[in-house]
Amino acid sequence: MRLKNFIFLLYLLINLTNGLFAYSFEEKLSLNILPNSNVYFHFEFESKWFKSVKSRTENFHNFPKIIGDLVSKFDIDELSLSLSQGKWKHNQWGMPVVSAPSGGELWASFKDQASQNIIDSNWLQSSRAISGLFGLSINLEENPNTAIPTFSILSDTRNSSNIRYASIPNEIVCTENLTPWIKLLPCAKSKGLAQLFKNAPKLFESHYFMINLNFKRICADSACSNFHFDLRQILSLVNNADLVTRQLNDQESTWSFNNFFQNKITGLCPVAQQSMVILNLERKAKTTLIPTSKSGESYSYNLKEFLKTSKEFNPTIVQQRQVELSRASPISIHRFITDKNEINFGIKTVIKNENNEETSVIYFDTIPWYFRVYVSSLRVKDVERNLDFKPELISFKPGLDRQKPHQIEIKLNLRPRGVYSIYLRADFGYLKWDEFPPDVNHGFYINPVLVTINQNGQNTKIYSEPLLMNLPTPDFSMPYNVICLTCTVIAIGFGSLHNFTTRKFKFIQPKTLIEKIKTFFKK
Amino acid sequence: NYRHAANVLSIYRSVKRLGIPDSHIILMLSDDMACNPRNPRPATVFNNENENINVYGDDVEVDYRGNEVTVKNFIRVLTGRLPEATPHSKKMMSDETSNILIYMSGHGGEGFLKFQDSEEISDIELADVMEQMWQKRRYNQILFMVDSCQAESMFLKFYSPNILAVASSKVGEDSLSHHMDHSIGVYVIDRFTYYALEFLETVDQNSKKTIQELFKCCPKHKCISTVTYRTDLFPRPINQVLVTEFFGNVRNISWTPDLIEFSFFDSFKTN
Numbered sequence: 001m002r003l004k005n006f007i008f009l010l011y012l013l014i015n016l017t018n019g020l021f022a023y024s025f026e027e028k029l030s031l032n033i034l035p036n037s038n039v040y041f042h043f044e045f046e047s048k049w050f051k052s053v054k055s056r057t058e059n060f061h062n063f064p065k066i067i068g069d070l071v072s073k074f075d076i077d078e079l080s081l082s083l084s085q086g087k088w089k090h091n092q093w094g095m096p097v098v099s100a101p102s103g104g105e106l107w108a109s110f111k112d113q114a115s116q117n118i119i120d121s122n123w124l125q126s127s128r129a130i131s132g133l134f135g136l137s138i139n140l141e142e143n144p145n146t147a148i149p150t151f152s153i154l155s156d157t158r159n160s161s162n163i164r165y166a167s168i169p170n171e172i173v174c175t176e177n178l179t180p181w182i183k184l185l186p187c188a189k190s191k192g193l194a195q196l197f198k199n200a201p202k203l204f205e206s207h208y209f210m211i212n213l214n215f216k217r218i219c220a221d222s223a224c225s226n227f228h229f230d231l232r233q234i235l236s237l238v239n240n241a242d243l244v245t246r247q248l249n250d251q252e253s254t255w256s257f258n259n260f261f262q263n264k265i266t267g268l269c270p271v272a273q274q275s276m277v278i279l280n281l282e283r284k285a286k287t288t289l290i291p292t293s294k295s296g297e298s299y300s301y302n303l304k305e306f307l308k309t310s311k312e313f314n315p316t317i318v319q320q321r322q323v324e325l326s327r328a329s330p331i332s333i334h335r336f337i338t339d340k341n342e343i344n345f346g347i348k349t350v351i352k353n354e355n356n357e358e359t360s361v362i363y364f365d366t367i368p369w370y371f372r373v374y375v376s377s378l379r380v381k382d383v384e385r386n387l388d389f390k391p392e393l394i395s396f397k398p399g400l401d402r403q404k405p406h407q408i409e410i411k412l413n414l415r416p417r418g419v420y421s422i423y424l425r426a427d428f429g430y431l432k433w434d435e436f437p438p439d440v441n442h443g444f445y446i447n448p449v450l451v452t453i454n455q456n457g458q459n460t461k462i463y464s465e466p467l468l469m470n471l472p473t474p475d476f477s478m479p480y481n482v483i484c485l486t487c488t489v490i491a492i493g494f495g496s497l498h499n500f501t502t503r504k505f506k507f508i509q510p511k512t513l514i515e516k517i518k519t520f521f522k523k
Numbered sequence: 524n525y526r527h528a529a530n531v532l533s534i535y536r537s538v539k540r541l542g543i544p545d546s547h548i549i550l551m552l553s554d555d556m557a558c559n560p561r562n563p564r565p566a567t568v569f570n571n572e573n574e575n576i577n578v579y580g581d582d583v584e585v586d587y588r589g590n591e592v593t594v595k596n597f598i599r600v601l602t603g604r605l606p607e608a609t610p611h612s613k614k615m616m617s618d619e620t621s622n623i624l625i626y627m628s629g630h631g632g633e634g635f636l637k638f639q640d641s642e643e644i645s646d647i648e649l650a651d652v653m654e655q656m657w658q659k660r661r662y663n664q665i666l667f668m669v670d671s672c673q674a675e676s677m678f679l680k681f682y683s684p685n686i687l688a689v690a691s692s693k694v695g696e697d698s699l700s701h702h703m704d705h706s707i708g709v710y711v712i713d714r715f716t717y718y719a720l721e722f723l724e725t726v727d728q729n730s731k732k733t734i735q736e737l738f739k740c741c742p743k744h745k746c747i748s749t750v751t752y753r754t755d756l757f758p759r760p761i762n763q764v765l766v767t768e769f770f771g772n773v774r775n776i777s778w779t780p781d782l783i784e785f786s787f788f789d790s791f792k793t794n
Binding site: 085124125128129131132133135137139170172173174175176179180198200201203204205436437438439440476 | 553555557558564565566567577579580581582583584585586587588589590591593608609610611612613638639640641642
């Protein structure tokens with residue numbers, strides 16, 4: 001009996017210690033000061049779950065089970081979903097910590113399978129499941145937009161033939177998508193940094209709003225018998241301090257966290273091992289709140305220590321209006337439609353290397369199947385010297401109607417401060433009458449281009465803007481018009497003929513005047 | 524329109540308040556009103572000029588949105604003919620014991636209701652969908668509410684049993700909106716839904732209010748259009764049907780001091 005109790009206690013102890021090392025959660029907020037009283041909030045939440053080889057059961061602890069089940073069922077090695085509202089203005093705000101395109105983007109990397117068809121089916125099903133989980137309207141079976149990159153670098157470590165990428169520029173992000181994203185956090189909105197998300201309408205009153213979910217399965221050895229799940233959730237906001245505080249001062253603006261979020265951080269999430277707020281004030285702003293530690297001009301606040309002595313975390317910051325950008329974008333990219341005629345149009349992407357050294361970039365473009373792209377029209381030019389420029393590598397995968405989009409990847413070495421243009425012509429395609437979306441005259445989206453820059457071993461991503469183009473739209477009132485016209489023709493033409501052939505005609509004497517008066521009075 | 528989204532979200536809120544969870548609600552919103560760039564109050568939808576309640580709220584789960592709101596998807600959800608891979612939040616998993624509330628709001632005419640400016644659902648189609656649901660044993664009772672112009676026409680062709688239907692206007696009449704919010708610049712709610720909500724605010728989970736009171740919530744002087752309803756397909760009289768049978772989730776738990784014997788092992792033995 002005693003032995004049984006002892007073994008039970010030992011078992012419990014082992015399980016508890018496994019629990020201690022099986023799950024970790026860290027949260028971080030970094031704040032950057034941008035020109036013109038703009039403020040950039042970057043929230044990062046990282047959950048890690050260590051799969052213990054010894055335990056036979058899959059106990060996810062505080063790691064969201066729904067993500068754990070999803071990636072186990074579809075053999076996903078890496079997954080990234082990003083949704084954004086607004087456009088990141090690189091020339092005014094510099095580089096974001098994490099780049100995201102306008103609208104939505106979903107890509108995933110799968111485990112090696114026996115055939116690519118299994119990966120394709122896993123991709124379709126998992127995208128459907130993610131769409132249902134986050135309240136999106138992604139249906140890659142009806143709107144085939146999946147691309148498989150050949151040498152573009154989406155992820156740092158994976159085999160690229162198992163990657164599936166879909167860009168969905170018309171996806172809207174609103175509270176209905178934010179709520180399931182917040183529910184993945186262990187403490188949701190009740191404690192920790194996420195307390196600032198309680199007032200959702202305040203979050204959407206921003207110039208730029210982005211939520212990102214990035215999942216990675218990280219193997220400890222090559223056979224991957226020991227691995228851990230890493231889930232990073234990112235929320236980025238750019239808002240204007242003057243608009244929020246309704247003040248206008250030439251030199252500076254004063255604001256507090258409460259002005260932006262209508263909420264303060266009052267409690268700490270018990271499972272968070274680290275909860276930090278880093279204000280990168282960089283001589284552009286000052287605050288009266290004393291930091292836990294200071295490194296250069298970055299004030300770090302360890303909330304675990306801070307909330308022991310204070311009831312709430314709500315710093316007031318005074319920031320200068322005229323400031324310089326601290327992280328300028330290495331590349332600037334602009335995309336537009338040119339040379340439009342009745343049959344086709346051109347898409348031009350202009351890339352400028354802002355660096356003073358040679359930079360290598362990879363350009364990854366996915367164009368929907370209903371714009372027929374001509375690879376013979378592809379022209380890469382060095383704009384300043386007005387010369388045709390030969391890229392290092394080009395990959396073109398033509399699209400198939402109603403099955404997959406066109407895919408163009410170009411690897412370029414840009415000379416210092418060089419400006420290059422990439423030009424393509426595309427035909428307007430024709431859609432069947434029932435394939436048109438309800439709001440036809442809004443136009444059809446051309447996905448934003450992804451440019452990956454490889455600098456000093458680091459990969460940085462920059463997206464261009466999405467484009468809107470009208471396809472030849474049929475006149476949807478025509479069926480009604482045709483029916484009216486046909487009925488009229490039949491009534492007049494056939495009706496007359498019918499009367500003529502089915503009625504008996506006989507001659508009658510024309511009436512004299514007296515007889516006409518007689519018949520008139522008879523009535 | 525904004526008011527159609529406000530109508531639906533208000534009913535959604537009432538239904539959630541009375542206890543029905545998101546997993547049992549299918550919400551289809553065709554337009555993004557809350558985060559629309561033209562909405563001066565982002566991430567909000569109000570159903571009243573005083574802007575008291577944000578019916579869009581913090582916890583809304585929209586199952587079908589944007590271009591997914593089509594007649595095809597609507598019919599597939601009701602009849603259950605969805606592909607296997609569809610996530611559970613998009614399926615209506617009802618059986619022969621389920622009471623279903625169907626609320627539709629939009630622009631309509633005699634015999635049709637408009638979906639998204641480009642297609643419509645007709646009254647005959649809807650009647651056939653109800654019959655398909657009956658034959659597949661997908662419902663026990665249905666309450667069908669429609670707020671649109673000439674809404675009565677939508678349920679006149681129904682022929683399946685156990686259906687109660689109420690519409691905001693008779694054939695030949697237009698349903699009217701209630702009032703405008705001048706700071707947003709649009710009409711925010713329709714008359715029938717406004718008075719129906721006023722009534723539903725007085726209902727809680729233990730309420731014994733009947734469907735007859737709901738049907739009579741909007742007399743002609745308030746709604747201007749005539750609120751019509753149909754009860755001939757329903758076996759019980761409507762003054763005996765509780766509102767919470769459709770709008771709420773009420774579990775009747777009764778205590779008993781007696782001991783109940785289960786003849787548990789006998790059934791195992793016979794197998």
